Amino acid sequence: MTRFKNDEEMFTYLLRKSRKELVLEIKAEVLEELKNHFSKLGASIRYLTSNEVCETYRISPAVLNRYVNDGLKYSSKGYKCKRLFKNEDVVNFLNGGNYVG
16 A cells, blocks of 8 residues: 555545456455565465366366375375375376385
């Protein structure tokens, strides 16, 4: 968001902008701040659900289950929770035919 010298300058600015423009501007700034924050934390790890893995790599759920049985690692917390796969692990598994990591 634009920085203002005083309240009058801010009020004039807000009157000129539509609500939609303001929402889009704020959204862009928030997304940029979140991106910067998480990149500083090293949170570039991307997790995929089973469905996302199947769609992304064009495999069936049965093939994914076979990969899991063959050593593809995943995360799951609690009873009947979704399996989450690190994208990096899936890529390594598919490239090498087995899990190296």
